[in-house]
Amino acid sequence: MRPHLEWLYRLAYRYTGQTQEAEDLVQDLLVRLYRNPGHLAEVDAPRPWLIRALHNLFIDQWRHRRRTPFGHLHPEPWDTLFVDEGGGVTPEDELQSAGLRRLVLEALQRLDAQHRALLVLHDVEGHTLPELADTLRLPLGTLKSRLFRARRKLRRQLGGGNPLDETDVVVAEG
Amino acid sequence: MDCRTVNQRLDSGGPVEPQADVREHLAHCAACRKAWDVARATAASLKTLPVPPVPAGFAERVLARTYAQAERMGSRRRRMREWRFALAATFLLGLGAGLGFAWNAGSQPDGYRTLADGTLVLAPGNRTVVRIALDADHAIGDVDFTIDLPAGMELEGHPGERQVAWRGELKQGRNVLGLPLIARTGASGELLTELRHDAKDSVFKVNVIAATGPAWWVRLRQWVA
Numbered sequence: 001m002r003p004h005l006e007w008l009y010r011l012a013y014r015y016t017g018q019t020q021e022a023e024d025l026v027q028d029l030l031v032r033l034y035r036n037p038g039h040l041a042e043v044d045a046p047r048p049w050l051i052r053a054l055h056n057l058f059i060d061q062w063r064h065r066r067r068t069p070f071g072h073l074h075p076e077p078w079d080t081l082f083v084d085e086g087g088g089v090t091p092e093d094e095l096q097s098a099g100l101r102r103l104v105l106e107a108l109q110r111l112d113a114q115h116r117a118l119l120v121l122h123d124v125e126g127h128t129l130p131e132l133a134d135t136l137r138l139p140l141g142t143l144k145s146r147l148f149r150a151r152r153k154l155r156r157q158l159g160g161g162n163p164l165d166e167t168d169v170v171v172a173e174g
Numbered sequence: 175m176d177c178r179t180v181n182q183r184l185d186s187g188g189p190v191e192p193q194a195d196v197r198e199h200l201a202h203c204a205a206c207r208k209a210w211d212v213a214r215a216t217a218a219s220l221k222t223l224p225v226p227p228v229p230a231g232f233a234e235r236v237l238a239r240t241y242a243q244a245e246r247m248g249s250r251r252r253r254m255r256e257w258r259f260a261l262a263a264t265f266l267l268g269l270g271a272g273l274g275f276a277w278n279a280g281s282q283p284d285g286y287r288t289l290a291d292g293t294l295v296l297a298p299g300n301r302t303v304v305r306i307a308l309d310a311d312h313a314i315g316d317v318d319f320t321i322d323l324p325a326g327m328e329l330e331g332h333p334g335e336r337q338v339a340w341r342g343e344l345k346q347g348r349n350v351l352g353l354p355l356i357a358r359t360g361a362s363g364e365l366l367t368e369l370r371h372d373a374k375d376s377v378f379k380v381n382v383i384a385a386t387g388p389a390w391w392v393r394l395r396q397w398v399a
Contacts, residue, residue: 005233010225019226023236030240104219123220144186151185155213 001030004050011051014120015058017109029057048135055117055136062113107157115150122147175199180206184213298359298384301330306367306378308349315343318370321353324363324382330354357384 005026012022032053108116121127129147133140175195180203183196192200192210200207229235296302320339321329331354332338351367362383369378 002233002237005236006228009228009232013225014223019229023229023232027236027239027243030236031243034240034244100215101219101223104216105223108220119220123217124223126221148182148185151213152181154216155185155209158212158216159208 001033004046008050008054011054011120011125012058014124015054015113015117017105025054025058025061028061029054032057051121052136055121058117059113103158104154107154110157111150111153114146115153118143118146119150119154123151177203177206181209184210294365294380294382296355296357296382296384298357298361300356302355302357304353304355304365304380304382306351306353306380308344308351308369313344313346314371316371317342317344318368319351320366320368320370322364322366322368323355324361324365326358326361326384327363327365327382328356330356355382357382359384 008026008029009022012025013019016022016025029050108119111119118132121132122129127135129140129143132138133143136143175198177199180196180199196210200210294304318339318341320337323329323336323338325336328335329338353365353367355365362381365380365382367378367380
C-alpha cells in the first residue's frame with residue numbers, strides 16, 4: 001500500500017479540503033482494507049480500485065456526518081496555500097489569480113460530496129467520463145447529468161449563474 | 175440561440191471555445207458572456223488547484239495508526255463475540271435454561287437417559303429459573319424427585335436447604351421442571367436432579383456457577399465452547 005499513499009492523500013485532500021481530514025480519510029480506507037486484505041490483492045489494477053474505494057468512503061462519511069449534529073467541519077483556511085495576488089478586471093482574470101483560486105476551492109467545498117468528488121475526478125484530476133464510469137461502476141448517463149449539475153452549481157457559487165436557471169439555485173453558506 | 179441553450183451547452187460540454195452560434199449570442203448577452211467567462215476561468219483554476227505537500231511522516235503515521243486501529247477493532251470484535259454469547263446466555267437463562275433430559279423407561283437398564291448436559295452460568299443474587307425438560311414415553315406415577323444444590327445456592331422458598339425432595343408424577347411426553355435458583359457470588363458446583371421410581375433411579379448433573387467479572391467470561395467461554 002505504501003506506494004499508493006501519497007496520491008491517495010492528495011486525492012483525499014481534494015475531496016475534504018482539510019489536511020487532517022484527508023489523513024483520516026486515507027487511514028479509514030486502510031483500516032477497511034486491512035480488515036479485508038483479499039479485496040485489494042485480487043484486483044489487477046489497484047489504482048482504479050483504490051479511487052473507487054476512496055470515493056465511496058468519502059461519500060459515505062459525508063452522508064453520515066450530514067446526519068449527525070457533530071459532523072460539520074468548516075473548511076480550513078487555505079491561506080497557507082495561496083499568495084493573494086489581487087484580482088483582475090474580468091472574471092476570468094480574477095479567477096486565474098491565486099486569490100480567486102481560493103474562491104474556487106471554497107465553492108467546491110460547499111458542494112455536496114457527490115458533485116464535489118466528480119468535479120475533482122473529472123475537472124481537476126482529468127479523468128474522462130467513460131473512465132470514471134468504469135472506475136466508479138456508475139452509468140455514464142448518471143455521471144454526465146451529475147457533472148452537468150455540479151458545474152452549474154459551482155458556477156453559481158462563483159457568481160456566474162444565469163437568471164434562467166433559478167430553479168436550482170444553491171445558496172452559499174457562510 | 176437562447177440563454178438556456180447556451181447555458182446547457184456550457185455545463186454539459188465544458189468551457190471549450192464557443193462555437194459560432196454561441197459566440198453570436200455572447201456578443202449581445204452580457205449575462206451569458208459572464209457565465210461563460212466564469213466557467214472558463216473556473217475550469218482553468220480547477221486544473222491548477224494547489225495541494226499541500228504530503229505531511230512529514232504521513233505514511234509511517236497512517237500505517238502505524240491503521241495497524242493499531244485494526245488491532246483494537248479485532249479486540250472489539252472478539253469482545254462483541256463474547257457479548258453475543260453473554261446475551262444469548264442471559265436470554266436463555268431469563269427464559270429458563272433448556273436442559274433436555276429424557277425419561278425413557280425400558281430403553282436403558284436404569285430407565286433414564288440424558289439428552290443434554292452442560293454448564294450453566296448464573297447472575298449472582300438474581301432469581302433464575304432453570305428448566306429441565308423430562309421426556310417420558312408414558313405416564314409414570316409415584317416418582318420421587320430430589321434436588322441437591324451446591325453450596326451457596328438455594329431454591330426460592332427453601333432458604334438454607336441444600337436438598338429439596340418431593341413426590342410427584344410424570345405425564346406422557348415432555349415434562350418441564352422449573353427450579354427457581356438463587357446463587358451467591360462465586361458459588362459453583364453440581365446441581366443434581368434425582369428421579370426414583372420403582373427402585374430404579376437416575377441422576378442428572380448440571381454444572382452451575384454464579385460469577386461476574388473475569389470468572390464469568392472465562393467460564394462462559396468454556397460453556398459456549
